[in-house]
Amino acid sequence: MSKNILIECFNSMVGTTAEIYDDSWIDYFVDPLDDKNKTVLHKIMLPNHSLVIGRRGTGKSCLLSRAYIECLSSLKDKVKKKNLMFTKGKRILPVYINLKEIWDPTAIFGDKAPYIRKIIFMSYFLSKVWISLNSEGIDKLLNWRNKLSNKTSKKIKSLIQKITNPEFVPTSTGVTIIKEIETDTKNRGFELNITSPSIKRSSILSTTKNKSTIVESTIISSISEIMNELVNLLKDYKIDMAYIFLDEFSEIPDEQQQFLEKNLLSTHFIPQDSIFKAKLAVYPGQYKFISLDESRELNAIKLDFVELYGDFGKGLSSSYKNASNKAIEFTKSLIEKRLNHYQLDIEFKDLFEKPDDALEYLLLTSMNIPRNIGHILQNCAEKRDIPFKMSDIKGASIEYIEKCQSRDFIRKISNIYGGRVEEHTASYIKLISKVRFQNEGKKRSEWVPQSHFWVGSLITEYMSVLEGAFLVLRIGLITPKKQELAKYGGISKKFDVYVLNRAICDRENFMFELDSEKIRGNRFDYSDIFFPYELVCENNHVITGDDIMEFKGVRYCGKCFTETDKRTKVIERKIEFSHLEDRSDIDQDVLKEVKKNVKQTMSLISKFEKIKELNVILSEPEKELIEILTYESKLRNKDIGLKLTEIMNYSKVRYLIERLNNRCISNNLPPVIISDKYGKKTLNPNFNKILET
Template sequence: MDKQDHKLLNQTILALFPRAEKYSEFHLENSFVDIANLSTLLSIPVNQIIYGRRGTGKTHLFTYQSFKLKQKGAMTVNIDLRTVGSNGGIYGDKKTSLNERASALTRDVLIYTINEFLNYVLYTKKEEVVLEDFEEIYEQLHQAINQIEIVGTLQSNQNEKHIELNENQESKEKTTGNIIKGRPYNRISFPSINKLFNKLIEIMKIDSIFIFLDEWSEIPIELQPYLADLLRRTLFPIKKISLKIAAIQYRSNFIIQKDSHSYIGLELGSDIATSIDLDELVVFENNFDTSRDFFSRFIFNHITNQGYNNDILQKYRITTSKELIDIMFSDQDAFDEIIKASEGNPRDAIQILQESAMKANGFKISQEHIREGARQFFNKSKEYNVRAREDAYPFLQWIIRSVIKERGVRAFLLGASRRNELIDFLYSNRVLHIIKSGIIDLDNPDRRYRVYAIDYGCYIDLLRADKAPQGLLSYKNERNNVKYIKVLENQYGPLVLERAVLKLEEYRKSMNK
């Protein structure tokens, strides 16, 4: 391939979109790469939470799965929680009480859902459903969701059970007659909503409905347990409805535990399954072959379905992912470098690849192009975001000194039950990466650790100076010689743990000097 053709090939990379919502449904269907039977897991009619940080493919996964389920005759509802509702500003308005904000959010989610039911009937089941019957129940359900208590006094002979949330974060059932005073606010009547939903589904003649709630972590975190609780009471009891929630683990809060017997929200593992974590699936250290296979197919599928400069692919008869990788990269080390640099994150991989393709221009993409592209991407995005938080950047620099410079490695251990706000912040911004969970302390088997790896961008310049980390973890043997661990095991003794566990209290001491 000559210089001009390499330039055209690299331009196909520049035409890619980092975000799934920019693509057509056709592109998302044909570019999806299934891994670890994700598609099968999501097709099971149970309520599930899918964890994954930004860029791990949650939206792509939901869109693809929705398409496949519709092909099998199921109904799907896709809800982007960033955009739901006409008055989204109320959700973050701290001047408005929690019960009003939570009720408004739940109302918007439920109304969006039944509007999708209406669209489904009008455009898919029009010939099979008696519209008059549907419209009657639809209106009743709409009214049940939108019940309000009116300023002044309202007489009613009907008593009704409903759930209210108060300022003390309590959820309780009341039986009331409608003699009410105070300003209007939304009230959710769960028994009537459950009953009307079941009637509506019966009229629709549908066997299964999958509701995909994307961008859960964009909801104010103090509202999340309330929305979870209200969904548990309204939609979870309906047998034909399955909810799938996409969330960022450390930006999510599904439960407020009141005491040992009562709670607000969702009890993970009991009310809802949490079997899928996208962050750990394609980390290079966990499985070299799986990572290479995933990213080669990921790049190939996106480029061949983009339709930009596809003539160059036809000219060289590129029909497989291996053929594309061989002609695009200078060697296997260069391709492996893009996987390492992205730390298993597909969106980051696209953006680093685009920076690298610009550097390569009319040549094959080399390891040095990727390193320079990764440095540019890190400086313009991740480092910028970390610097925006005053206390985060010094903390990151301390981690880099303690782990990379002093120990010569790029990973460390933290107790699985230990939470630190700055660690969570760096993890959410993809500057730290969890590459393995559940490491066991051999001397204390009840203790578990997570392995955090430092982002490639943090030590990119050390690679050029031949000062790169020598492994993931290190330890000193009986002769006091440093040994490096490159492949992680499931358990370690004190020899490794003493050197591998990051002691956060040392950072606090250094800040007090």
Template sequence: MNTTDKDNFFNAVESLKKYRRADLVDEKGRNLLEKLYTDLLPSEHILKKSLKDNTTYLVGRKGTGKSTIFLRIEQELRKNDFYLPCYIDVKTVYESAQTEYINLDYLTEYLDPKSLQKYLIERSFLQSVLSRLLVEINLRYDTFFHNILDAISNTKSKKVKEKIEALKNKIEDNEALKEIEIPIIKNIAFNKKNSNSTAKEKQSQTGPIDLKTGISEKGLDASISFNDSFSKKEGINNTSEVETNFSSVYMQIFQIKTFIEEVKEVLKDLNIKHIVILLDDFSEIDDTAIETFVDVLLAPLNNWSEEFIKFKIAAYPNRIHYGKIDPGKIDIINLDFYNLYSEFERNKMEEGAIDFTKRLIEKRITFFTGKSSSDYFDTSRNTIEEYYELIFQTSMNVPRIIGYILSYCYQSKIIYDKKINKSDIESAAQKYYEDKIEPFFHKTTFSLMSINEKIDILQLRELLLKYTDKLTEIKRKITSSEYSGESYIVSSPYASHFHFIPELEKFLNTLELNYFISKYTEMSDKDGKLVSIYCINYGLAVKNNLMWGKPKGSKHRKYFIERPFNFNPLIKDFLASSKRTHCINPECNQTFTQDQIPLLEFTNYTCNKCHSQVISESIAENIQNELKQIENKDLLPETDINIIMELASQNKPLIAREIAEELDLSSQSIGQKNKMLDLKKGLIKRNKDVNPFSYELTELAKNMYK
């Protein structure tokens, strides 16, 4: 291989790492996405389905290609004069709202400080989304009219822009919104005041209530708090009911129906029949913010616009809220391996996934290098098809992970004029796991999450260890012939997959979302009961010297449901020992077993004896002690922690663009964050002698977050 060949391979794999970004351009700045796009299914089925005139949820874990599909949707819609695509990065808008919201003093007498901040952040977020939508419309029109030369159209364009600007000013004018907002907030406060006597009567049964009402020198003094939950059964509003009240405030102050009509009026002259709003990173905002956003903006805009507004929404599995959107009237497109390919022939799931891996890699390598994939892989012992299968297994079909694994192989082999072999890919899988996946628990430790949230996540670290210990024990018993029968091969002790009843899946969502484990398939076990089959991350298997997969051949078809791989007892024992589910009424204090959870879910976690609330509490003294060792001043927001961990993993100075590409943020955002981490925390050293600035960790950060 000459230098050009190596450089071209580097460009190919780096483009895969950037699979979901817009910067796939050639040396002349021309966008390459249309040429390089590889659909998860043949004949671009996913793209075609996404382009249908329906509200669509693209559901998949990070790196599965949601943003890339969005970019292709935009490209296709711009070819049609009747459609107006508008892209909004929900996470970026929400993060801006958290730092840029305006403190409205006129609300301080009605809301306690914590509730007021939450209210203002969500208010600012909704305000920003509507404003951003109008900015996007304006930008599209600037492009639209750029090619229209006649005076009539230019006059029309000017009028449209004036209408859009007026509508945007109306949304952003806090003084105008204030006139609507104050009476509604007053009404809520008044209703809370009237319920105060009931709350006091029931306080002994429900615990402390943070509801302050009365008459002060300022007049009516009614504070509403989000902090406590109250019993619905006793007629006292709980947190969700208060937030529902605030959702109604947002609905009224932004006058969503009027907004829709005014936007339609603006666009009517240009014969636009549909606005398609693409909401990226939708699941990366707070749970309550997701619910408010859907209830206040997304559902009304979708349901009330008479097909005029359609949404394309990028979401994580199990992080979706539909609100009043009828799931039966929307398209849900799953992008993760099992959820996608199980819709078709189950016995050909791997075949379909490997086909995508092959098409993806071949298209990139051929485009950038002009060569075949086999020119870069050692095919003396393994065929190129076997490499595609291995890359699928190490990545679970995620384009971003494929890019990283091949990038690591480039660093270990290609730059030394050597071809990639099987062990190189396996070592790359382990490095990816250690660099990008394993730090999740460390990040959680230093995050600003609540203690209970941290404990719930860090307990999963212990469960993961139990998985690997159990699989290691199974491997030992296979190699020592303790497990007999034709299913087990002493020289090939495969131990990477396990099964359990589907009802337990919800407890493992966090591990799956972060790629520690992945759902592989569903089968009937030896007793004829349906079970979910999961696998551990390939890199985790390599790290623990475990063989990933199962023996070849039809006689091993049911290998994953052999009794040693039944993890039901392990998971149930873990849940029983890590959580205590009990009634909060001290006079009752009834405890519930794991098997009783479905009944509790049916009764909305109400005690069957005294009708009080039932809660689950983590039992984790060791984790609590671990967290107590960390001072509050050392805790950081998620993005700040991610920046520090990225710099730690690279162990060298990085510029903002390099960090931004890894974290899916803008370079400007990284620069601002690093400035604060330097000036306020002393954790980042900014090297200002170079242009652009480079960043590295200070000794304080290295010692604190090692």
């Protein structure tokens, strides 16, 4: 058996570079639900609007891609196609748009007025619609490129011409957008040849408000024309419906989400007689709709295993056990299908020294996320021979979670909360400190499990960053033993239970066990440590719920009153690392480690800000590209692509580098990234010198 092929097999679980119309998606896809009438593929193929919800790596894109292939199959000769159970005999046109690929180039114009950002976003969006309609898979079946070129392309080009002309956007911006759209479509074999018209300036467009109003009106009317044209085209080809797959919806800013909702979803998709059905992939809690009724108009498909398999009404232990068993079955099927696809001469039982233990451990450290499973097993395959021992899996899991809790975790906080990194990172420091001190100084017979805790429902929103970085997972609900002492419970008497990633517990030697009776004790109420601020008094006492006293509606420090018989007012203070130093309730080693990680990450963020000051605004993939080459130089495009969060093939990495370097050169700067004679990439020392001046 080839070790390289085994590594490639596990790497395919991290991400795939297969084209959307590639039949390999059928080989890759494992449906997490095995009931044929209730599979997630069955759900997304229903003729309604779907919201696929899951954290990064849960398989949202894979599900959309598999559904895309199913739609393609429906366009084939019905007599030859034997299995159309998911499309119910209807012909469905699939249109796939990766919104991240639209926002990444749009982000470099982030300093422009909001209406200009809408123009840029919509221009790239239309070009991606054109690319999807002309994709190889669709054109092979319908042979409709000439018709598209005659009618649809003219309307798309007309709208891009209207909104990118000098009346609305700076000439240089319009030229850049058009050039990139032309290059992208030309490279794919169906160029959109756009010429910006020269229009005489009008006094009515003198204000930004007027421009914004006219741009939005132009976009709305033109989109209606394009959609009507598509309806007529679908009728000509006897196509019953069109499914529009909008992947990475949460990767675009709120203003663009709401722009699409207002001008596309609500207007052209949601009406009952519409033949267009939207299928959106989103992160939990990272999507915002203004007018859409999510519960009534969108069918939610949740992919996180606790949400998918659990039944919170059955109690914590029963619900979580049932969900875990089904998740383990899914993981086994996932690995088996990859081994078969890569034709590896190995049985699943021979992959691990202790298969059952390995599957259970993978669940607890990967949280049943295929991408995480791929990272861990790829790490094992690179360093160890099969069968993998439990120590191999634990070591690989710890290495991966350290990456998540350092670079990824801190970068995520920075992206969401901007400069407020310390106050939000402090919640992780306080969490690990509190967990560690649970059993400190106690007899072994008095030890309690440290892996699980609960918080009030009012705290849940503060947990999203920790969950997104795979450090914790919400697994169910409980009712505390002493309800009256529980903090921040909101209206509900139930509280959210979380589990620490098993790899963190093993690294820190925490006792890992779910005891549904013990955990109901109020010592596991961690609600007060997750706020990004603390209550302190003027004498610098850190106040918890038990230390607050109230008098005539004013909060005072109970500690000060006990010690000095004086009333000292309590105030809210944003947390900084300096506030945590030398405190007995804070593990100073954890604080030191996190400070180091934050310093490294903030140094990179500072570099990005300096690059921005040079009029070169970076997209997220470009930032990640620079980050990778900061810590590891002399990498080939293929190796860089595999290290990106969203993996890319070598040609996409080459395009990413060329695009970044060209923007620098156009600003009279040296290229950021250079290549040696072997094609290996590194950061340009000359560019770094400019940043240091």
